[in-house]
Amino acid sequence: MTINIGTMIPAAPTAPVDVAVEAQQPKRSFGTLPISLATIAVIIAAWSLASAYGVVSPLFLPSPWTVLKAIHGVAVNGFVDSTLAQHTFASLLRIFAALAASIVIGIPAGLAIGTSRIGKGILDPIVEFLRPLPPLAYLPLIIIWIGIGEASKITVISLAMLPPIILSTAAGVKSAPADFINAARSFGATRLQILLQVILPSAIPSILTGTRIALGAGWSTLVAAELVAASRGLGFMIQSAAQFLVTDIVIAGIVVIAAIAFLLEILARLLERWFVPWAAHR
Amino acid sequence: MSVLSLQSVSLAFPADRDSHQTRLVLDGVTLHLASDEFIAVIGRSGSGKTSLLNLAAGFLKPTSGRISVDGVDIAGPDADRAVVFQDDALYPWLNARDNVAFPLKLRGIAKRERRLRANGLLAKVGLENAGAKNIWELSGGMRQRVGIARALASEPRFLLLDEPLGALDALTRARLQQFLLKVWSDSKTGALLITHSIEEAILLATRVVVLAPNPGRIVADIPASFGRQLLAGKSLPELKDTPEYRRLHDGLTGLIHADAEEDAA
Numbered sequence: 001m002t003i004n005i006g007t008m009i010p011a012a013p014t015a016p017v018d019v020a021v022e023a024q025q026p027k028r029s030f031g032t033l034p035i036s037l038a039t040i041a042v043i044i045a046a047w048s049l050a051s052a053y054g055v056v057s058p059l060f061l062p063s064p065w066t067v068l069k070a071i072h073g074v075a076v077n078g079f080v081d082s083t084l085a086q087h088t089f090a091s092l093l094r095i096f097a098a099l100a101a102s103i104v105i106g107i108p109a110g111l112a113i114g115t116s117r118i119g120k121g122i123l124d125p126i127v128e129f130l131r132p133l134p135p136l137a138y139l140p141l142i143i144i145w146i147g148i149g150e151a152s153k154i155t156v157i158s159l160a161m162l163p164p165i166i167l168s169t170a171a172g173v174k175s176a177p178a179d180f181i182n183a184a185r186s187f188g189a190t191r192l193q194i195l196l197q198v199i200l201p202s203a204i205p206s207i208l209t210g211t212r213i214a215l216g217a218g219w220s221t222l223v224a225a226e227l228v229a230a231s232r233g234l235g236f237m238i239q240s241a242a243q244f245l246v247t248d249i250v251i252a253g254i255v256v257i258a259a260i261a262f263l264l265e266i267l268a269r270l271l272e273r274w275f276v277p278w279a280a281h282r
Numbered sequence: 283m284s285v286l287s288l289q290s291v292s293l294a295f296p297a298d299r300d301s302h303q304t305r306l307v308l309d310g311v312t313l314h315l316a317s318d319e320f321i322a323v324i325g326r327s328g329s330g331k332t333s334l335l336n337l338a339a340g341f342l343k344p345t346s347g348r349i350s351v352d353g354v355d356i357a358g359p360d361a362d363r364a365v366v367f368q369d370d371a372l373y374p375w376l377n378a379r380d381n382v383a384f385p386l387k388l389r390g391i392a393k394r395e396r397r398l399r400a401n402g403l404l405a406k407v408g409l410e411n412a413g414a415k416n417i418w419e420l421s422g423g424m425r426q427r428v429g430i431a432r433a434l435a436s437e438p439r440f441l442l443l444d445e446p447l448g449a450l451d452a453l454t455r456a457r458l459q460q461f462l463l464k465v466w467s468d469s470k471t472g473a474l475l476i477t478h479s480i481e482e483a484i485l486l487a488t489r490v491v492v493l494a495p496n497p498g499r500i501v502a503d504i505p506a507s508f509g510r511q512l513l514a515g516k517s518l519p520e521l522k523d524t525p526e527y528r529r530l531h532d533g534l535t536g537l538i539h540a541d542a543e544e545d546a547a
């Protein structure tokens with residue numbers, strides 16, 4: 001279920017935050033952008049031709065133009081009782097509620113694994129049990145337990161987001177340089193001060209990377225969860241459109257989902273540069 | 283006046299992961315550092331200099347022997363023994379001023395007071411205009427000065443310095459040696475400086491201690507007065523041209539080479 005985010009986003013020059021970061025970008029990233037754009041153009045052209053010459057029935061593959069019109073139509077008139085904005089908003093609300101929950105639980109859990117033998121002993125098996133499970137495998141169980149409402153969807157998404165956040169926090173904790181900790185000790189820091197003022201900040205770059213991965217995992221789980229049980233949301237919109245064989249809206253939904261995943265990824269990268277500009281200089 | 287004492291201190295590390303065998307790294311080291319002294323420790327790589335400093339700081343516990351301050355055994359690291367690290371160990375998420383203020387923050391000193399004192403310390407190390415700078419915007423020499431200011435902020439009785447100038451170019455290094463000397467004489471803290479450079483040891487220290495390897499032990503403990511002469515205004519070339527300087531330099535070089543040959547034999 002996990003999207004490999006590293007390959008999802010082309011190494012295009014997203015708006016550089018500061019000169020230092022820009023200077024560190026390899027020149028190559030400018031070199032692949034035209035190739036990537038050309039590839040996309042060729043795919044869209046082939047798609048247009050295929051539908052224009054009736055190679056594939058419009059029922060299976062509507063033209064790019066039809067899909068654009070469908071996006072516009074859903075945005076203005078809505079589909080299955082909600083506009084595109086409402087579907088999108090419902091999905092985003094779930095993902096950010098789940099993100100908040102998994103950060104609040106995941107970071108302390110990761111700190112516990114990274115700093116304490118007992119914490120590691122208790123939490124490791126739970127995380128390792130959860131991590132390889134496809135979230136849809138336990139969605140039915142969650143629905144039996146807490147019903148079909150928002151809570152079950154947010155729970156499933158949180159469970160999908162937790163392992164990357166916990167594991168990246170624990171990894172970040174372990175990568176805190178010994179000198180950083182020793183320096184604080186030699187200035188008289190208490191264990192709690194060391195945890196909060198040295199180990200936690202050291203781990204933040206790793207935590208943010210984990211959060212980015214979690215967003216990817218959460219987003220794909222979200223859409224899947226909405227396919228099964230929801231009355232609003234992008235996954236639900238696609239599922240309903242598929243039942244009525246409205247293929248243009250199915251494809252429109254996929255395009256919107258991909259676009260949002262892409263934007264979330266860019267947002268996460270910008271946050272990384274704003275919050276931990278020093279990570280690039282370690 | 284305080285005294286940091288190591289008495290018959292030995293330190294053994296596990297020889298390898300699985301066996302219970304140990305390797306003696308320091309053997310019966312006795313060293314007293316008074317708070318008006320500047321001790322330089324020299325010795326070949328692997329002779330246990332860093333281990334000695336880590337013991338004094340409280341990062342390591344001795345296998346046997348006692349480490350105490352004014353007769354009280356140390357329980358671990360403490361604010362009265364501040365450490366300056368070879369690769370500065372400054373926190374990149376804090377700017378220069380907040381790094382200096384870090385020990386004050388640990389003690390719960392209010393933000394305004396912290397700023398004020400950090401600015402004062404930055405001025406003392408000649409970096410009054412660098413407070414708002416990010417750590418990665420500073421040169422190696424500036425970073426070490428921030429590191430020293432940070433250690434001073436904790437108002438220690440002893441400064442423990444593990445090759446703080448080791449990674450700097452010769453010119454910066456020479457400048458910072460003078461600077462270190464001045465900081466030491468102004469701050470009235472005892473200094474324990476680990477260094478690879480015989481010249482640095484002679485020029486700064488009031489005592490030069492030579493550590494021989496395998497196992498690490500003190501083979502010489504020699505008083506020196508060149509630092510005080512430098513502080514009194516004597517010029518560096520003048521000092522280095524004296525017979526006393528050359529005799530000490532040759533003597534220490536001989537000592538360090540002696541155990542190198544003993545090793546090869």
Ligand SMILES: Nc1ncnc2c1ncn2[C@@H]1O[C@H](COP(=O)(O)OP(=O)(O)OP(=O)(O)O)[C@@H](O)[C@H]1O
Pocket residue numbers: 295296307325326327328329330331332333334
């Ligand atoms: N944590 C450790 N575990 C096992 N052996 C260690 C450990 N730390 C140091 N040693 C060993 O102890 C000896 C002394 O190390 P130490 O770092 O104190 O030497 P040093 O004099 O500071 O050397 P250098 O000049 O290269 O910094 C070395 O042989 C080293 O391999």
Ligand SMILES: [Mg+2]
Pocket residue numbers: 331332333
């Ligand atoms: Mg060393």
